[in-house]
Amino acid sequence: METYHQLVDFASKYKNIVVALGMFDGLHIGHQKIIRTAVERARSIHGSAFVFSFTNHPRAIVDSLGAPRRISSEQVSLRILRNLGVDVLVEIPFTHDFADTSPEEFIHLLYRHFSPRYIVVGENYTFGKKGAGTPQLLHDMGKRYTIETIVCSSVLYDGEPISSTRIRTYIEQGDITHVNELLGYPFTMIGTVIHGQARGRLLGFPTANIALRESYEILPNGVYAVTVVYHHRIYSAVANIGNNPTFGLCDRRMEVHIMDFDGDLYGKKILVSFHKRIRSETRFDSVEALISQIKSDKECAECVFQETFHLQEKISMVI
Known part of the structure; x- marks a missing residue:
């Protein structure tokens, strides 16, 4: 797996790119569903599976209360992404300038740097300034760039979507059994x-x-x-x-x-x-x-x- 910490012209180096978008804090089984979908689609078109994320949590920039502590270290996350079959990880800093990017500008950024065949997101994914972008907007605007959007439904546990927030609560309680069940790994x-x-x-x-x-x-x-x-x-x-x-x-x-x-x-x-x-x-x-x-x-x-x-x-x- 290759790793980049800046945006470059990926489309000139990699063909048939499929990009999974998200923060992926903890890489729990809901995140794994999104990434596996991207990897499987990339393999089916003889392309490259990308994960595009951030080195810091966006809430560190946009939330006055700051960001939560990360669930997994970078070393653990890299091991999991490799084992999931990701070809390229792109992680860039989330900055104040990036936080001001409109949803439309973000989609154009994806096209300019990745020119992806497919984008894969979770059903609750948001992007752009104040989180105004939705999977539906990504789907509708992506058509202008001949990008197909795949939206993965949430994975449920006890009838509720698995989330990094739920996992943090279990960690704070020392409930390692539930932590591991939601992560899908210890x-x-x-x-x-x-x-x-x-x-x-x-x-x-x-x-x-x-x-x-x-x-x-x-x-x-x-x-x-x-x-x-x-x-x-x-x-x-x-x-x-x-x-x-x-x-x-x-x-x-x-x-x-x-x-x-x-x-x-x-x-x-x-x-x-x-x-x-x-x-x-x-x-x-x-x-x-x-x-x-x-x-x-x-x-x-x-x-x-x-x-x-x-x-x-x-x-x-x-x-």
């Missing part, structure tokens, strides 16, 4: 292992410590059953997100105990996928009580993985 973070206080190793449970980026959505403090991908291998693990209250608090971070692994991960990137919340973070009165609880957490996580027969399939989207 909620995943990629981070570089940093030096900690080696306390986990002294307790008999060495951990990989990862600093948390507050610009992205983070699950509530607690203990989770996770998998870790490192050097193309998948490991079962237990992750604790929190401030280490038993030992006098620290900066909020994630500590991951990887089962059946013995190696030096300092400075290395690992991929952590969340599968189930085991418990809330707790302050223990003694080290012995903490060790006993960690053993129980490991047993609980192992039960989760024994029950998960399609683990490889579930995380293949982000590997």
Whole structure:
């Protein structure tokens, strides 16, 4: 997959372009439907599947309250887009000038830079100044440029459309089961292992410590059953997100105990996928009580993985 961060004359380099339009925050199963539709249509006409989006959330520019935190990091999003079969990702900054672009100007911009055969959007997609553009307008004006518009219906969950807002609510609640069902893949973070206080190793449970980026959505403090991908291998693990209250608090971070692994991960990137919340973070009165609880957490996580027969399939989207 090729990536661009500016608009160029794509039509001179790529033939039979199909463009999926949207913010695609989190790349949940509703977004995946739109992108898969674009990829399938591009393949059917021997063309190229594009995703055209923004590096920053438009609400950061047009909303006085600012933008919500992103659900997925750029690294996770790129992996998912590649696995969906996208040929080209075009992500540009959403600026004040772009926010003032009329719907008609935006459609002309699409024609000038992409000259697409098809444009694929969701039924609630809006574009142009103050979101005045609709899929119907895109369809009607697209005809002037011989562009066909495909509008994908929303994917429903419990009778309601899946949305990034719903997923953020589940993340804030620590409801990882619903988060993963709406995403269509496990909620995943990629981070570089940093030096900690080696306390986990002294307790008999060495951990990989990862600093948390507050610009992205983070699950509530607690203990989770996770998998870790490192050097193309998948490991079962237990992750604790929190401030280490038993030992006098620290900066909020994630500590991951990887089962059946013995190696030096300092400075290395690992991929952590969340599968189930085991418990809330707790302050223990003694080290012995903490060790006993960690053993129980490991047993609980192992039960989760024994029950998960399609683990490889579930995380293949982000590997």
